[in-house]
Amino acid sequence: MTSPLPPTPSQTVGPFFAHGLPYEQDWELVPEGHPGAITLSGRVLDGAGEPVPDALLELWLGRDGDRGALRRGEGGVSGFGRCATAPDGSYRFRTARPDGPYLSLQVFARGLLRSVLTRVYLKDVPDPLLDGLGPGRRSTLIATELAGGYTFDVRLQGTGETVFLDF
Amino acid sequence: MTHPPYLSPGYRSTVLRAPSQPPVPFTFDPDAIELTSPVFGHHEVGPLDADLTRQHEAEPIGERIIVTGRVLDSGGRPVRGTLVELWQANAAGRYAHQGDQHPAPLDPNFTGAGRCLTDDEGRYRFVTIKPGAYPWRNHPNAWRPAHLHFSVFGTAFTQRLVTQMYFPGDPLMPFDPILRSIPDDAGRQRLVSSFDLDLTEPEWALGYSFDIVLGRTPMETP
Numbered sequence: 121m122t123s124p125l126p127p128t129p130s131q132t133v134g135p136f137f138a139h140g141l142p143y144e145q146d147w148e149l150v151p152e153g154h155p156g157a158i159t160l161s162g163r164v165l166d167g168a169g170e171p172v173p174d175a176l177l178e179l180w181l182g183r184d185g186d187r188g189a190l191r192r193g194e195g196g197v198s199g200f201g202r203c204a205t206a207p208d209g210s211y212r213f214r215t216a217r218p219d220g221p222y223l224s225l226q227v228f229a230r231g232l233l234r235s236v237l238t239r240v241y242l243k244d245v246p247d248p249l250l251d252g253l254g255p256g257r258r259s260t261l262i263a264t265e266l267a268g269g270y271t272f273d274v275r276l277q278g279t280g281e282t283v284f285l286d287f
Numbered sequence: 288m289t290h291p292p293y294l295s296p297g298y299r300s301t302v303l304r305a306p307s308q309p310p311v312p313f314t315f316d317p318d319a320i321e322l323t324s325p326v327f328g329h330h331e332v333g334p335l336d337a338d339l340t341r342q343h344e345a346e347p348i349g350e351r352i353i354v355t356g357r358v359l360d361s362g363g364r365p366v367r368g369t370l371v372e373l374w375q376a377n378a379a380g381r382y383a384h385q386g387d388q389h390p391a392p393l394d395p396n397f398t399g400a401g402r403c404l405t406d407d408e409g410r411y412r413f414v415t416i417k418p419g420a421y422p423w424r425n426h427p428n429a430w431r432p433a434h435l436h437f438s439v440f441g442t443a444f445t446q447r448l449v450t451q452m453y454f455p456g457d458p459l460m461p462f463d464p465i466l467r468s469i470p471d472d473a474g475r476q477r478l479v480s481s482f483d484l485d486l487t488e489p490e491w492a493l494g495y496s497f498d499i500v501l502g503r504t505p506m507e508t509p
C-alpha cells in the first residue's frame with residue numbers, strides 16, 4: 121500500500137473572481153414560482169461586524185443525482201448554486217427545500233486562505249452535529265424563518281462566530 | 288499541515304476574517320450531504336471554454352501556454368468528469384474586473400476565465416497566456432507572483448478546493464505572503480507548476496504541468 125498523496129494546499133479566492141466563477145442566475149437553484157421554493161438570504165460579516173463585500177457563497181442540497189447546472193436559462197432545478205456578496209455583504213438564494221434538516225454552505229473570500237464550510241439548519245432539531253454544540257454556538261447554525269424564506273448570517277470571526285466544520 | 292492556517296497576519300486581510308474558533312470535527316455520518324458533490328454535464332461546458340485565447344475576435348497579447356495536469360484523490364486515483372475552473376490576470380497583470388485599479392492595460396481579446404471537465408484519466412487542459420505579476424496593497428511594494436486561480440469540485444463537497452498555481456523560477460514567490468502562508472516548503476512546492484518540454488508544442492506554446500490532489504473523504508478506502 122502506498123502512502124496517501126499529500127493534498128494540494130488551498131489558497132484564497134482573492135478579490136477578483138467575478139469574471140471567473142459567477143454565472144448567470146447562479147443564485148437561482150430553482151426557477152421563480154417553483155412549487156415549494158424558499159429563499160435563503162443573509163449577510164457575511166467580519167470580525168469587526170463589517171460586511172464582507174467580496175465573498176462567494178456556494179449552496180449545496182446534496183440530493184443524489186442532483187446536477188450542478190451551470191446554464192440556468194435552460195430551466196430545471198439544480199442542487200447547487202453560487203452567489204457573490206453585494207457591497208453590503210448580502211447574498212441570496214432561491215432553492216428547493218433539502219430532503220434533510222440542513223443545507224451545506226461553503227464560503228470563499230479574499231482573506232480566507234481556505235474556504236469555510238458550514239450548515240444552514242432550517243429548523244432546530246435533534247441532530248448529531250447540533251447536539252455536540254453548546255447553546256450559544258448551536259444557534260449560529262439555525263436559520264431564522266421569515267415570510268416565504270429564511271435568513272442566515274455568516275459571522276467569520278468574533279461574537280456570534282458561525283460554527284465551521286473541519287473537513 | 289497541508290493548508291495554510293486561516294490566520295496568517297502577513298496577509299493582512301486574514302486578520303479580521305480568519306475564524307477564531309477551531310473548526311468542529313464532524314463525526315462520520317454516511318448520510319452527511321457534504322459527502323456528495325454536484326455533477327456538471329458535458330453539454331454545459333463547451334470545448335472553447337478551455338481555450339482562453341479563442342474567446343474573442345482576435346488573439347490576446349501574451350506568451351501562449353498550455354497548462355495541463357490530473358486531478359487525483361489522495362490514493363492517486365483519477366477524479367473523472369469533475370469541473371475545473373480557471374481565472375487569471377492578462378499578460379500585463381490586469382484583471383478584467385472593475386475593482387482592479389492597477390494601471391496596466393486591459394486586453395480586449397482576453398477575459399481570463401475558462402472551464403473544463405476532467406477526462407477519464409482525471410486530466411484537464413487549458414490553453415491560455417501567461418499572466419503578468421501585479422501589485423497589491425498588502426504592504427509597501429507588494430507584488431503577487433504570476434499565478435492562475437484554480438477551482439476544483441471533486442466527488443464530495445468537503446473536497447472543494449480553490450487554489451493558485453505558480454510558475455517555476457518566479458523571483459516574487461519568496462516575498463509573497465499568500466504563498467508563504469503555507470507553512471512548509473514541500474506544501475508550497477506543490478503549487479508550483481513544472482515546465483514540460485514534452486507538453487510544449489513546437490512553434491506554438493510552452494507547456495506547464497500541474498497536478499491537483501484533493502483531500503481524503505471518509506468514503507474513500509485508503
Ligand SMILES: [Fe+2]
Pocket residue numbers: 134136376431434436
Ligand atoms: Fe490573482
